[in-house]
Amino acid sequence: MYAEIVFPIPLNKKFHYSVPSELTSRLQVGMRVLAQFGTRLQTGYCIGLVTHSPIAEEKVKPIEAVIDNEPMFDEKMLTLTRWMAEYYFCSWGQALEAVVPSGVRKQMTGQHELMVTLAMPREKIQAEIKSATKLPPQQARVLKFLLDSDISVPLRDSPDVHRGLPTLSYQEVLNRLKISPAPVDALRRKKLLKVFRRTLDYDPFLDTSIPHTSPFTPTPEQAHALEIIKQSLDRNEFKAVLLHGITGSGKTEVYLQAIEYLLSQGRQAIILVPEIALTPQTIFRFRSRFDSNQIAILHSYLSEGPRAQQWHKIRDGTAKIVIGARSAVFAPTTKLGLIVIDEEHEPSFKQENVPMYHARDIAQMRARQENAVLILGSATPSLESFYKASAGEYTRIELPYRIEQRPLPPVEIIDLTHEISPKNSHPVLSKKMELAISEELAQGNQIILFLNRRGFATLIICPRCGAIIRCPRCQVAFTYHKELNQVLCHYCNETHPPPTVCPECGHPQLKYRGTGTEKVEELIKRLFKEYQIARMDSDIMTTYRAYKKTLSALDTGKVNILIGTQMVAKGLDFPNVTLVGIISSDTALYLTGDFRSAERTFQLVTHVAGRTGRGPKGGRVLLQTFKPNHYSIRYGSTHDYLAFAREELKHRQELNYPPFSQLLRILVEGRDIEKVKTAITKISDRLTKQITRLPVELLGPAPAPLAKIKGKHRWHLLIKSKDIASLQALLYNETTADSLKQLTKEFVSSSRAIKISLDMEPVSLL
DNA sequence: CTCGAGCACACC
DNA sequence: GTGTGCTCGAGT
Numbered sequence: 001m002y003a004e005i006v007f008p009i010p011l012n013k014k015f016h017y018s019v020p021s022e023l024t025s026r027l028q029v030g031m032r033v034l035a036q037f038g039t040r041l042q043t044g045y046c047i048g049l050v051t052h053s054p055i056a057e058e059k060v061k062p063i064e065a066v067i068d069n070e071p072m073f074d075e076k077m078l079t080l081t082r083w084m085a086e087y088y089f090c091s092w093g094q095a096l097e098a099v100v101p102s103g104v105r106k107q108m109t110g111q112h113e114l115m116v117t118l119a120m121p122r123e124k125i126q127a128e129i130k131s132a133t134k135l136p137p138q139q140a141r142v143l144k145f146l147l148d149s150d151i152s153v154p155l156r157d158s159p160d161v162h163r164g165l166p167t168l169s170y171q172e173v174l175n176r177l178k179i180s181p182a183p184v185d186a187l188r189r190k191k192l193l194k195v196f197r198r199t200l201d202y203d204p205f206l207d208t209s210i211p212h213t214s215p216f217t218p219t220p221e222q223a224h225a226l227e228i229i230k231q232s233l234d235r236n237e238f239k240a241v242l243l244h245g246i247t248g249s250g251k252t253e254v255y256l257q258a259i260e261y262l263l264s265q266g267r268q269a270i271i272l273v274p275e276i277a278l279t280p281q282t283i284f285r286f287r288s289r290f291d292s293n294q295i296a297i298l299h300s301y302l303s304e305g306p307r308a309q310q311w312h313k314i315r316d317g318t319a320k321i322v323i324g325a326r327s328a329v330f331a332p333t334t335k336l337g338l339i340v341i342d343e344e345h346e347p348s349f350k351q352e353n354v355p356m357y358h359a360r361d362i363a364q365m366r367a368r369q370e371n372a373v374l375i376l377g378s379a380t381p382s383l384e385s386f387y388k389a390s391a392g393e394y395t396r397i398e399l400p401y402r403i404e405q406r407p408l409p410p411v412e413i414i415d416l417t418h419e420i421s422p423k424n425s426h427p428v429l430s431k432k433m434e435l436a437i438s439e440e441l442a443q444g445n446q447i448i449l450f451l452n453r454r455g456f457a458t459l460i461i462c463p464r465c466g467a468i469i470r471c472p473r474c475q476v477a478f479t480y481h482k483e484l485n486q487v488l489c490h491y492c493n494e495t496h497p498p499p500t501v502c503p504e505c506g507h508p509q510l511k512y513r514g515t516g517t518e519k520v521e522e523l524i525k526r527l528f529k530e531y532q533i534a535r536m537d538s539d540i541m542t543t544y545r546a547y548k549k550t551l552s553a554l555d556t557g558k559v560n561i562l563i564g565t566q567m568v569a570k571g572l573d574f575p576n577v578t579l580v581g582i583i584s585s586d587t588a589l590y591l592t593g594d595f596r597s598a599e600r601t602f603q604l605v606t607h608v609a610g611r612t613g614r615g616p617k618g619g620r621v622l623l624q625t626f627k628p629n630h631y632s633i634r635y636g637s638t639h640d641y642l643a644f645a646r647e648e649l650k651h652r653q654e655l656n657y658p659p660f661s662q663l664l665r666i667l668v669e670g671r672d673i674e675k676v677k678t679a680i681t682k683i684s685d686r687l688t689k690q691i692t693r694l695p696v697e698l699l700g701p702a703p704a705p706l707a708k709i710k711g712k713h714r715w716h717l718l719i720k721s722k723d724i725a726s727l728q729a730l731l732y733n734e735t736t737a738d739s740l741k742q743l744t745k746e747f748v749s750s751s752r753a754i755k756i757s758l759d760m761e762p763v764s765l766l
Numbered sequence: 767c768t769c770g771a772g773c774a775c776a777c778c
Numbered sequence: 779g780t781g782t783g784c785t786c787g788a789g790t
Contacts (some may be wrong), residue, residue: 005778009779015778038777039781055778752773752780768790775782 003027003063004048005035008097010354012085015044016053017063027063030071030078032105034064043067043105045096047078072100076369077330083365089731089758090355098355099330103304104311114170116184118146119194122165128192138183143192145177170195213288215257216403221245222254225397229258229373233265233337238368242344242389243377245399246408246639247610248573251377254399255340256289258375259321263294267337267372268320272359274346275300275325277570280548286323298324298331301544326351329359329366336370339363343570344376344385345603350763358761360385379610379641380603383652386645387659402613409580409613411605411621411637415628426626428515428523433581433622437524441531441560445578445617449524449563450608451517452584454537455479455488458514462502469499469510475708481539482518492710520583521563528561536564569607575615582608582623585633594705594765595657598632602644605636656697656720658761662727664719665762667704670754673713677701679754680715687719690730695722706766712755718765731758 001019006012017035019027027033031046041064053060073081073096081095088095097105118125125147129140146166174181187193218226225243232239245251259269273282278299286295296310296319313319315332322331326349329339341349341360349359360376367374376385376394389396402408412432419430429437440447457480460469469478471489478487478496486495501508521535534550541547553559554574562568585604594600605623612619625633635644653660668680680701688698699718707714721727 002778007777007779009777011777011779013777017778035778037780042777042779053778060778769788771787772785774784777780777782 002050002053002060003033003046004050005033005044005063006047006091006093006096007037007042007044008091008093010091010094012091012093014047014092016050016055016060018053018060019049020062023063023066026069027066028071030073030075032067032072034067036061036064045073045093047092076366077332080362080365080369084355084357084362086728087361088355088357088760095355098327098351098357101298101304101307101311101327103306103308106304106308115167115196116146116170116173117167117194117196118143118165119191122147125192136183136186138177138179139187141177142173142179142183142187145173146193210284210288215260215289216250216253218253218257219250219399219401219403221397221399221401222250222257225254225399226257226261228395228397229254229338229375230261232373233258233262233267236371238371238373240364240367240374240376240394242381242385242394242396243375243399244381244386244389244396244641245377245379246402246641247379247607248402248406248408248614249379249399250403251342251379251399252285253403255342255375255377256286258338258340258373260289262337263290263320265337267335268314268317268322268333269338269340270322270324270328270331270333270336270363271340271342272328272349272363273323273325273342274348274570276348276567277343277346278323278325279571280544280551281573282571283323286321290321293318294320296322296324296331298322298328299544300325326359329362336366336372338373338375339367340375340377342377344378345380345382345599347600347763350761352764354757356757356759356762358763361761380606381641383599383645383648384659387649406613407618408639409609409619409621411609411623411639413628413633413637414622414624416624416626417628428520428583429527430622430624433583433624434527436579436620436622437528437561437581440579441528443578446554446557446559446574446576447561447579447581448568448572448577448608448611449520449561449581449583450565450568450585451515451520451563451582452565452604453479453514453516454481454518454539454565455490455516456482456518456522457512458516459512460487460499461511461513462504462507463509463511464507465502465505467502467504469503473708473711474706476706479516480512482522483539491706515584517563517565524561524563531560532558533561533563534559536562536567538565538567541567566604568611569604572611573614574611576617577612577614578617578619580608580612580619580621582621582625584624586626595652595655596763598630598648598651601630601632602636602648605633606639606641609636609639662721662724663762664721664727664731665759665765666717666719667714667757667759668716668754669709669712669714669757671712672753675753676713676715679756680717683756684717687717687730694726694730696720696726696730704766716765 001024002016003019004014005017006014027046029046029049033044033046034041035044081099082092084095085092125143129143149166149168188195229241243251243254262269283297296314298307298310314322317334322328341363344360351357363374388394414430414432416426419427437447459477460480470476471478471494473494474489474491476489476491478489480498481488487498488495502510517535517537521533525533534553536550554562585601609621612621623637627633631647666683668676670676684698684701697720699720701715701717704714704716
């Protein structure tokens with residue numbers, strides 16, 4: 001017997017290994033194996049078992065070991081990953097690797113805790129203490145301590161002998177008795193104590209008790225949505241629903257009730273949320289409705305062990321509900337019935353490294369496979385999804401009203417071009433904004449201020465020669481972070497002490513321009529001294545605890561003003577927030593070369609605005625902008641998605657951009673700019689010859705907007721195609737299934753000096 | 767004549 | 779992805 005093995009390397013090829021007779025009974029398709037690959041031992045994935053090998057007998061090597069006891073991938077997952085590999089131009093092995101968290105691959109079983117327990121019944125231990133053979137005093141203390149503690153928790157994974165016997169954490173014993181590990185260890189050797197590891201049950205909610213909530217009576221629109229969803233769940237059929245509900249319209253309640261229904265059918269649900277929206281608030285909502293044991297959480301703050309534990313909890317069927325970011329779309333459910341993608345339009349659902357998949361497309365594929373229902377929820381659907389809905393691929397269901405008839409907050413546009421401060425520059429805060437803030441504070445209300453940029457000053461410039469201080473590795477302007485007193489490159493995270501003189505002309509006085517969250521915080525603290533101000537951006541929210549703390553401070557009213565980046569734009573639901581101030585929303589509009597900039601701006605405005613007016617006090621929004629007449633700002637301020645979509649689709653159609661075409665981006669990166677340029681030119685020339693008969697258009701090659709990152713030059717090429725088939729025909733015909741390797745091989749002489757990546761349906765063009 | 771860099775190739 | 783062996787030019 002021979003095993004077909006693929007490896008997690010950018011080489012889309014399967015390799016045949018012989019299966020030693022002692023492994024034939026164990027090895028199954030979908031298991032991981034260890035095999036000699038070239039000179040080294042590699043983990044590979046068994047994707048097939050055959051009786052004949054197409055490779056000469058003498059070249060075939062045996063499999064060294066089978067890693068798994070049961071397949072890590074079932075038939076469906078194998079099919080899904082094979083499709084992924086083909087669609088996103090990566091190898092099958094790479095696709096398979098992306099499906100399993102690395103903690104699971106390393107066979108981590110979660111966090112462990114050392115436990116100490118008596119090795120024999122109490123009486124015997126007592127006898128032992130009193131016996132003639134005197135125990136050393138510290139050892140006697142340990143035994144007494146255990147005997148007195150009387151903690152006899154029935155531990156799930158402790159051996160039966162320990163049941164009913166005092167069991168304490170090893171660390172606790174040492175701490176309480178203020179002793180070294182030696183006495184405990186000696187007792188263990190004397191077979192009086194047993195020391196064992198137990199897996200800590202990672203419960204992301206342990207520290208908080210959450211009141212239970214009952215389902216709300218759905219509004220007629222929610223009821224309608226639920227009816228359609230339940231119908232498909234009943235029929236056990238695939239259906240994709242675009243749940244287009246304005247902010248505060250109760251999309252989550254629809255998810256919750258759909259899940260409740262699904263659980264009664266004994267099936268599982270996956271809820272994908274953008275990472276920044278995976279807040280304690282979001283999690284609480286699910287926990288307050290369902291039993292915590294049934295919920296598995298996969299978020300980025302989890303370290304490998306706990307993540308692996310959550311994964312196993314899903315796989316063994318304990319967890320019925322999976323809440324997580326992008327990669328949770330691969331959660332190892334056994335009876336999947338529903339996938340929800342909340343904030344469907346969010347760019348974070350696209351993976352930015354290989355395999356460059358979009359969770360939305362994976363979800364659709366998976367739902368189809370499992371006859372499950374897919375719900376795409378958003379207040380601002382991506383134009384791709386909106387277009388698919390109008391083409392009938394998705395069923396669009398609207399939730400056009402906020403719950404309890406609350407109106408959407410009025411948005412007032414403040415034209416910054418007319419605001420000149422005494423220093424003849426544009427102020428951070430317009431007079432109107434300042435006034436509105438003090439009005440709301442006087443009323444005891446809360447305020448959220450939004451700004452797209454973190455740090456203090458976004459630009460350091462020499463007033464004499466005009467030079468901008470840039471990161472030497474990325475050619476991107478450094479941002480000054482005052483708290484760190486460092487300049488920071490937001491692309492490579494490199495920090496430097498702030499320069500004292502201009503590196504170009506030596507001028508000793510540098511100007512700090514541009515506004516980040518730190519500067520706004522400083523300004524607001526100065527203006528509103530007697531109020532509590534909190535900031536929320538990735539500089540501060542490095543731990544989940546910090547995040548939680550700020551949110552609860554906001555919840556209890558300890559914080560009056562919250563200043564933040566995108567982090568404040570999603571999921572926050574505080575009824576006492578009556579004012580949202582958008583300090584600046586224009587940055588998204590200026591990002592060059594991105595055809596989605598208008599869409600981004602519209603989404604941003606809509607979602608930030610949606611943070612207010614969620615309580616009986618209502619709310620309002622002030623929006624500062626230099627582009628008051630741009631349609632994304634105008635329609636954003638009137639909450640008019642349909643009008644925005646109509647106009648934006650018109651532009652997209654004129655320029656033949658998605659959703660009217662299919663994009664593929666080819667990016668070449670390397671330290672040597674000449675090599676990068678020749679490579680991309682060769683690729684471009686070659687493709688140009690092939691496209692004459694296809695409805696395909698080439699854009700570029702051109703330097704990428706971020707022309708240099710971490711010392712690597714970047715050039716890219718966009719392929720715009722009428723349909724996917726032509727795109728695939730172009731790449732696969734010309735370069736075969738082994739696309740990436742073939743590209744490097746065919747077009748470039750030096751494959752190690754440069755990196756070529758193919759990004760199907762790119763979300764970022766930077 | 768030796769050694770390292772740069773590159774093509776193979777990996778079962 | 780990565781080790782190997784080949785070729786080529788600079789250096790002993």
